[in-house]
Amino acid sequence: MTMAALDTNTPVMEHEDTRDSRRLGIWLTLPAQILVLFIAVFPILMQVYISLTDWSPLDGIGWWQAHELWNSFANYSDLMADDRFWSALGRTVLVMAICVPVEFLLGLGLAILFVDDFPGRRFLYSVLLIPMMVVPAVAGYMFFMLFQSGGPVNDILSFFYGAPVTIAWLADPDLAFFAVIVSDIWQWTPLMFLILLAGMVGVPEDQLRAATLLGASWATRFRTIVLPRMKTIIIIALAIRVIENFKVFDNFYIMTGGGPGVATETISIYIYKVTQQELIWGYVAAVALVILIALSVVSAIAIKRMSRGVSQ
Amino acid sequence: MTSIHLANLGKTFGSFTALRNMNLEIADGEFVALLGPSGCGKSTTMNMISGMIEPSEGEILFGERDMRGVPMSRRGVGFVFQNYAIFTHMTVYENLAYGLCATGVGKAERERRVNDMAEFLHLTALLKKPAAGLSVNILQRLAIGRSAIMEPAIFLLDEPLSNVDAAFRAVMRTELKHLQREFRQTMVYVTHDQLEAMTMADRIAVMDHGKLLQVGTPIDVYNNPSNVFVAGFLGSPGMNLIKGRSVASGEAMCIDLGEAGLSAPLPGALFRGLPEGKAVVYGFRPEHCELTDDDGLRLPVNFVERIGARTILHMGQGGHSIKGVFDNRVPVRQGDIVTLAIDPSNIRLFDADTGAAIVETH
Amino acid sequence: MNRSLSFEIFRYAAILTIVALSLVPTLWMASMAFKPIAEWSATGADLTWWPKSPTLDNFRFLFGESSSDLIVALDRTAARPILASLLSAVFGTLIAMVAGTSAAYGLSRFGSGGNLPLALIQLRIFPPMAVMIPVMIMWAFLDLIDTWYGLALVYGIVTMPFAFWLMKTFFDDMPREIEDAALVEGCSRLRVFWKITLPMMRPALASSALFVFILNWSDYLIGLLLTTRDWVTIPVYMASLSSSMTGQLYGAKAALGLIAAIPPVVLGIAIQKHLVRGLTFGALKQ
Numbered sequence: 001m002t003m004a005a006l007d008t009n010t011p012v013m014e015h016e017d018t019r020d021s022r023r024l025g026i027w028l029t030l031p032a033q034i035l036v037l038f039i040a041v042f043p044i045l046m047q048v049y050i051s052l053t054d055w056s057p058l059d060g061i062g063w064w065q066a067h068e069l070w071n072s073f074a075n076y077s078d079l080m081a082d083d084r085f086w087s088a089l090g091r092t093v094l095v096m097a098i099c100v101p102v103e104f105l106l107g108l109g110l111a112i113l114f115v116d117d118f119p120g121r122r123f124l125y126s127v128l129l130i131p132m133m134v135v136p137a138v139a140g141y142m143f144f145m146l147f148q149s150g151g152p153v154n155d156i157l158s159f160f161y162g163a164p165v166t167i168a169w170l171a172d173p174d175l176a177f178f179a180v181i182v183s184d185i186w187q188w189t190p191l192m193f194l195i196l197l198a199g200m201v202g203v204p205e206d207q208l209r210a211a212t213l214l215g216a217s218w219a220t221r222f223r224t225i226v227l228p229r230m231k232t233i234i235i236i237a238l239a240i241r242v243i244e245n246f247k248v249f250d251n252f253y254i255m256t257g258g259g260p261g262v263a264t265e266t267i268s269i270y271i272y273k274v275t276q277q278e279l280i281w282g283y284v285a286a287v288a289l290v291i292l293i294a295l296s297v298v299s300a301i302a303i304k305r306m307s308r309g310v311s312q
Numbered sequence: 313m314t315s316i317h318l319a320n321l322g323k324t325f326g327s328f329t330a331l332r333n334m335n336l337e338i339a340d341g342e343f344v345a346l347l348g349p350s351g352c353g354k355s356t357t358m359n360m361i362s363g364m365i366e367p368s369e370g371e372i373l374f375g376e377r378d379m380r381g382v383p384m385s386r387r388g389v390g391f392v393f394q395n396y397a398i399f400t401h402m403t404v405y406e407n408l409a410y411g412l413c414a415t416g417v418g419k420a421e422r423e424r425r426v427n428d429m430a431e432f433l434h435l436t437a438l439l440k441k442p443a444a445g446l447s448v449n450i451l452q453r454l455a456i457g458r459s460a461i462m463e464p465a466i467f468l469l470d471e472p473l474s475n476v477d478a479a480f481r482a483v484m485r486t487e488l489k490h491l492q493r494e495f496r497q498t499m500v501y502v503t504h505d506q507l508e509a510m511t512m513a514d515r516i517a518v519m520d521h522g523k524l525l526q527v528g529t530p531i532d533v534y535n536n537p538s539n540v541f542v543a544g545f546l547g548s549p550g551m552n553l554i555k556g557r558s559v560a561s562g563e564a565m566c567i568d569l570g571e572a573g574l575s576a577p578l579p580g581a582l583f584r585g586l587p588e589g590k591a592v593v594y595g596f597r598p599e600h601c602e603l604t605d606d607d608g609l610r611l612p613v614n615f616v617e618r619i620g621a622r623t624i625l626h627m628g629q630g631g632h633s634i635k636g637v638f639d640n641r642v643p644v645r646q647g648d649i650v651t652l653a654i655d656p657s658n659i660r661l662f663d664a665d666t667g668a669a670i671v672e673t674h
Numbered sequence: 675m676n677r678s679l680s681f682e683i684f685r686y687a688a689i690l691t692i693v694a695l696s697l698v699p700t701l702w703m704a705s706m707a708f709k710p711i712a713e714w715s716a717t718g719a720d721l722t723w724w725p726k727s728p729t730l731d732n733f734r735f736l737f738g739e740s741s742s743d744l745i746v747a748l749d750r751t752a753a754r755p756i757l758a759s760l761l762s763a764v765f766g767t768l769i770a771m772v773a774g775t776s777a778a779y780g781l782s783r784f785g786s787g788g789n790l791p792l793a794l795i796q797l798r799i800f801p802p803m804a805v806m807i808p809v810m811i812m813w814a815f816l817d818l819i820d821t822w823y824g825l826a827l828v829y830g831i832v833t834m835p836f837a838f839w840l841m842k843t844f845f846d847d848m849p850r851e852i853e854d855a856a857l858v859e860g861c862s863r864l865r866v867f868w869k870i871t872l873p874m875m876r877p878a879l880a881s882s883a884l885f886v887f888i889l890n891w892s893d894y895l896i897g898l899l900l901t902t903r904d905w906v907t908i909p910v911y912m913a914s915l916s917s918s919m920t921g922q923l924y925g926a927k928a929a930l931g932l933i934a935a936i937p938p939v940v941l942g943i944a945i946q947k948h949l950v951r952g953l954t955f956g957a958l959k960q
Contacts (some may be wrong), residue, residue, distance in 0.1 A: 001924045024863050025784030032777035032834060036767075036793050039831040040800075043808035050808070064812050072766030093943065097829040110692065113685050124689055126943050131696050131943035137894035138931040142699040145924060152702055155721045186699060191953065198950045206397035209364060212384050213391045214411030214462060224410070228401045236954050247801035248907070250894040268895070281807060288804035303792070 016283030044292070051075055051286035056279045066282070074284035084262060085287060088270035095266060096245045099184045103241060104234075106185070107192025112201045114193075125197075132190040140254030143183040144170070147255070170256055180252045180264045187251065188244070192237055199233030202225065239302065246295075267291060314465040314498060315340045316361065316376040321370035323356050330356040331522045332588075333348075334370070338500065343492050345501045349545070353503045353522040358468050360501065363387045373463055390459030390467040390497075394474055396451045398458075400444040404435060407443050407454055411462040425461055433457045435635035448476055449484055456491055466498040473508060476615050485511055506546055510534070518542045536660075540667040543660065549624065549635045554594045555664060558586050567594045571629055572609045579656045591664035596654045598637040599625070603644070604653035609634075613648045625650070700935070706928035707732055714924045732929035752930055754904070755911035759934070761822040762907065763890035766829025770886050773830065774837025775879065779867060783853075791842075794835035795955070802832065806899050813900055820902045828871045828900060829890040830831075837886050838946070839955040842880035845871075845957035881945040885952040888938040 046063070052073070055066035079085060114125060131139070146153050147169035157165040169175045203226050211221045227234075249268040252258070258265035258273060265273070271291075274284050316338040323331045331353035340342045345353040359365045361372060363384030372379040379387060398592070399407050408429055412422045429437045433453045443454065452472060459467065472488070473481050489512045492499050503509055509516045510530045517527045518541075526538040537543035541552040556567040556575070564577030565586055575594060578586075586592075611627040611634060618624075618640060623646060625636045636652065644650060661670040706714070708728040731739075736752040781785040809828065810819075818824025852874070856866045872879070897907035912930055915923040942949065 018740075021784050021863060024903075025780040026784030028776040028780030028784075029787030029790060031773035032790055032838060033787060035773055035831045035834055036790070036797065037827070038808065039805065040793065040797055043805060046808040046811070050811075050852070057811070063815070069882065083462070085897075089782070106692075109918065110689075113689055118682070118685065124693055126946065127693055128696060129946070129949075130700060130939055130940065133888065133939045134700060134935045135892045135894070135909060135931075135938060137912070138703075138935050139699070140894075141909075141912060141927055141931050142703045146699055148700060150721060152698070152721065152723070185857055186696065190696070195950055195954060204397065206393045206395060207399060210391065210393060210397040210458075211383075211399075211410065213362065213387075213389060214414055214458070215385050216410070216414035217385070220414050224414075225399065240954065243799050247803070249801075249803060253914075254894075268801050270806075271803045272895075272899075275807065275810075281811075285807050288807055291802055291804045295801075296796060299784075299796060303795065 019071045044289075047285045047292075048290050050282050051289050053282045055282045057281060058279055066189060069282070071282070075283045076290075078283060079286055079290060084200040085266075085270060087262065088265050088267050091262075092246060092248070092263075092266040092268075093180065095184070095248065096242060098181055099188070099245055100238060100241045102185050103192045104196075106189045107194075107196050107237075110189075110193045114197055115200045129190050129194060131187050134187065134196070136187060136250040137254055139183060139187050140251035143179065143251065144255045145185075147179045171260055173260055175258060176256050176263050180255055183251045183255060184245070184248065188241060192241065195233060195237040195240070196230070199230040199237075202233075203229045242275070243299075315342075316466060316498065316500070317371075317373040318357070318361075319373070320373050321357065321360065321372065322368050323353075323360060324368045324602075325366065329522050331360075331393055331544070334524045336517060336524060336527060338498060341496050341498055343489075343499045343501065343512060345516050346519060346619055347503060347506060347509040347516050348519035349504055351521075352519040354504075354519050355470065356522075357519075357522065358470060358500060358502050361466075362389045362391055362468055388462070388465045390461060390462065390464035392452075392455045392469040392472050394471045396455040396472070398443045398446075398451055398454055400442075402443055403439070403609070404430075404441050404443055404446070404454060405439040407458050408435075408439075408461055410458060412459075417460075429457045429461045441469035442585040444580050448480070449487065452484060453491075456488075460495060460497075464497070466493075466500065468493075468500065469501045470504050471505075473500070473503070473505070481508075488512060496628070506548070510546075518545065520545070537595075538669050540595070540662050541591055543662070543669075545598060549637075550600050551595045551597050551660070552634045553662070554632055554634065555628045556592055556594045558588055558592055560588050560589045567592060569594060569609065569632075572611060572632055572634075575659075576608065576654065576656060578661075586661070586670065592670065593662040593664050595660040595662060595666075596658055598635045600658035601636045601654045603638070603642070604651050606653065608653040610649060610651050612643055613646055616644060618625050627652070675788050681865050703928045703931050703935070706924055707932045709925055709928075711925060718869055731876055732925040736929055736933075737925050750911075750914075752908075752911065752933075755906055755908045755935070758825075758901070758905040759891060759897075759907040762825035762829055762905075763887055763893075765823065765826035766833065766890040767883055767887045769826065769830025770834040770837040770890075771841075771879070771883050773864075773884075774834045775841045776947050778838050778841035779846055781869070782842055783850075789865055790838065791917075798835045798955075802895055806896070820905050822905045825897060825900050825905065825907070830892065832893075832896070833886045833889045836889060836952060836955075837882055838911075840882040840885065841875075841878065843951060844875060844882070848874065881948040882952070884941045884945050885948065888941055891934075891938055 004099065050063060050066055052070060052075070053066040053069050054069040054074075055061075055063060059069065061068065085264055090181065134142075145151055148154075149166045149168045153169065154165045154167055157167070164240060167175065169179050207225055207229075208221055211225050240286055247268055248266050249272070252266055253269050255274070256264045258269040262270075271284055274287070275281065316336075318334050318336040318338075321331060321334040321336075322329070329503060334353075334357060336344075346357060348354050361379075363379065363382060364530070365494050371379070374387070399410065402410070405426060408426045409422055412425060417425075426439075427436070430439055433456070435450070435457065438450065443451075446454070455472070456467075469488075473484050476484055485508060492512075501509070501513060513530060515527060516530050516533050518525045518533060520541050526533055526542050528536075531553060533542065534546050537546065537551065540553055546551055554569050554572065556569040559566055559568045559574070561574070565588075566577050567575040569575055611632075612629055613625050613627050614625060615626040619624065621640060623638050623640050623642050623644075625638065627634045627636065627650065634652075638644075662668060663670055679787045702723075705724055708730070709722065709725040710727055710731060713722045713726060735748070738748065738751040738753075777787055777790055781788070781790060813819050813824050813828075816824075820829070848871070853866050853870060856870050857863070861869070893907070894909040897910045901907060901910060908930060912927055912934075915927045915930065945952075
């Protein structure tokens with residue numbers, strides 16, 4: 001008896017301690033878990049349910065009774081044939097394909113200019129970061145004003161052209177598309193710049209000097225030392241912008257409302273408009289769900305590959 | 313291979329003078345160590361030789377060639393950095409081949425030279441390995457090989473051993489000296505560690521506060537320091553330096569050392585020209601004194617430091633602090649009063665005002 | 675590196691050009707905010723870049739003073755939307771920080787909630803628009819539509835990933851020896867967290883909270899979806915700043931836009947050091 005008690009004594013105390021710690025750990029993470037459950041898990045289950053019905057808030061029945069309007073997978077087959085959805089999706093990808101590379105190259109170029117010290121560097125750096133801190137919706141209002149036909153953009157063009165220019169930027173589909181892209185690039189190039197500069201400053205200076213002393217030109221150094229050492233950071237910067245750009249809504253919606261027609265309608269604007277104007281929420285739930293599933297799959301693959309790349 | 317000539321070299325950063333009026337000739341194939349405490353200008357000198365920074369004044373010649381305006385990529389200088397600056401995102405092979413690739417050497421030639429160098433440095437088995445995570449002596453060899461493969465005219469080494477464990481430094485020193493003999497390169501080695509400088513260099517250049525103080529072989533600089541700084545900096549512990557005043561004592565000349573008493577007569581031949589009453593610094597190495605029962609400097613022992621083979625006595629009173637190195641069986645305890653005899657031939661005198669050595673006047 | 679004079683000239687020219695371009699929109703808005711109505715809607719020829727007769731009328735108008743020039747008075751002043759933005763952003767930040775910080779500590783020290791990192795990244799990847807439909811239904815059901823606390827709750831959840839990741843990297847960086855020493859002294863785990871860890875983390879908590887606040891303050895879409903009248907946020911309210919008589923109230927919009935833009939710009943520059951860490955989910959520390 002005594003032996004047994006002695007034997008288990010110390011381990012029990014240790015056990016108690018780790019169990020206490022574990023219990024505290026669970027308590028500490030509980031609020032976060034509940035919030036995630038509250039906005040991710042439960043709503044998505046609800047979304048699955050509604051997406052299989054024709055429910056709308058105007059039907060006068062609660063969402064929990066939506067099964068009365070059960071339509072099987074009609075929403076999903078409608079979605080396949082919904083040209084406006086597919087064109088919004090395509091446009092979102094197109095915006096991404098234009099904005100992200102342009103922002104990346106501009107950010108990289110700026111980072112190169114800022115990587116070593118010069119008088120005024122800190123001040124100019126702070127000034128360059130201002131656009132990304134402006135509330136995106138406010139940026140939308142700003143660019144809405146800039147691109148008015150009597151606005152400053154036309155004023156500058158008039159100055160160079162020599163005669164009054166009165167382009168109705170936001171009324172023409174192509175020009176409106178151009179304008180919203182400009183606003184996105186204006187706002188988010190600083191983000192690329194910020195991250196890429198942080199990465200570039202982290203490249204050890206001795207390595208660059210060593211390469212120079214071995215006869216490497218600036219371009220060779222950039223290709224063989226700077227870029228390889230920044231690989232992870234570049235991937236992170238691009239990933240962040242791709243993710244954020246896919247969600248783009250605020251400045252686009254405020255500048256053009258997705259128009260003229262559907263010329264600047266991204267996937268977020270599309271979902272919003274269908275929710276607000278057409279009020280067929282069962283269908284919107286299906287659209288949103290398809291997007292969520294597609295994104296989950298893509299991001300899961302990307303995260304897996306990225307974490308493998310980072311650990312290397 | 314080439315010689316290096318530094319003439320009136322100087323560098324100022326704003327109002328701060330990092331180096332002034334440096335003149336140094338480094339011969340072909342010579343191994344010179346720039347030695348001094350941090351901030352003495354040794355790294356500035358090296359960075360100017362490599363072309364990383366431009367001199368404010370003076371000139372640098374490699375052989376006959378003026379280096380003014382020659383960019384660092386075209387100086388043909390091999391540089392070994394303090395942290396070796398190995399490209400850790402590449403393999404050992406890619407590191408060795410880097411300079412050849414960058415300067416457009418053909419593939420066949422490149423492969424041959426990399427393999428030769430790897431063979432020479434015993435790196436052949438590691439060629440395919442990533443350079444990250446190699447041990448420090450391999451990194452040193454790789455850093456030297458990466459530069460040596462470009463057949464540089466001169467080699468600059470910037471404190472390459474300062475990040476190495478003390479226990480391993482002796483091994484690295486031997487290896488480095490061995491490599492230098494094999495390559496027969498002109499080498500400039502920057503260090504604050506006198507042991508490295510003494511053991512490896514053909515000549516030592518001692519620097520302090522942006523000034524070159526003395527150049528010479530290790531033994532010469534150690535035996536005949538040209539001023540008080542060099543005397544105190546070299547040796548471990550450094551030379552004892554006691555302020556005093558010359559006084560005539562009959563035929564001979566002695567130094568009045570204040571509370572420590574009067575020194576033994578100076579060897580007449582050596583200090584014949586010394587005027588009486590001159591303020592001097594009286595110097596002798598801790599190894600060059602012994603305990604005596606006769607006349608000598610009478611000093612209290614403040615502390616006995618026993619370090620294995622040797623025992624160091626910390627002596628002195630008032631403003632003096634004198635150290636003596638004895639064998640480990642010296643029969644002295646803390647608090648004893650000892651009498652110190654100093655071999656007159658090992659005494660060095662310095663001018664108390666300028667710090668410069670007072671040498672024999674004929 | 676080798677800096678030639680021509681490179682320096684190119685550098686300054688390029689940087690100053692880009693700085694000028696990037697400042698135009700902001701400065702245009704700032705200038706517009708101080709322009710009297712006569713200078714608002716000018717057409718190309720007589721457009722004014724700098725207010726000729728600067729005035730504070732736009733700001734006065736926002737807060738209820740009727741303007742004889744505009745012939746209109748606001749039926750609702752900008753005070754309430756500013757309060758709405760402030761309350762929801764502040765309390766949203768509070769929720770995000772409390773939940774995010776404690777979860778980050780739990781994961782960093784006890785390895786609890788191992789599912790959270792990935793779940794929170796996923797949550798961040800989802801476009802809010804795609805998650806909001808069921809939330810709108812739930813909020814209607816719970817009577818949280820058009821309340822500042824309903825909005826704050828969503829803000830808290832949406833920005834919690836940032837609070838969590840930022841604080842997790844700060845906790846991971848903190849040496850554990852200090853906590854261990856206190857544990858050896860006999861303090862309980864919770865007491866150590868409360869009395870030692872959190873006070874030490876004060877600067878980290880402050881910059882994380884400011885970062886999260888900027889994100890919440892910058893929201894438009896969630897406010898658009900979840901508020902209708904009483905508690906609309908600033909950007910939602912801005913859309914209503916137009917009248918049938920005078921069209922867009924540019925000056926008033928610009929004035930309010932300026933008010934909305936100043937806090938994040940000031941705070942953002944204040945926490946510049948931690949922006950990279952925040953934006954990259956702690957993957958990169960500057």
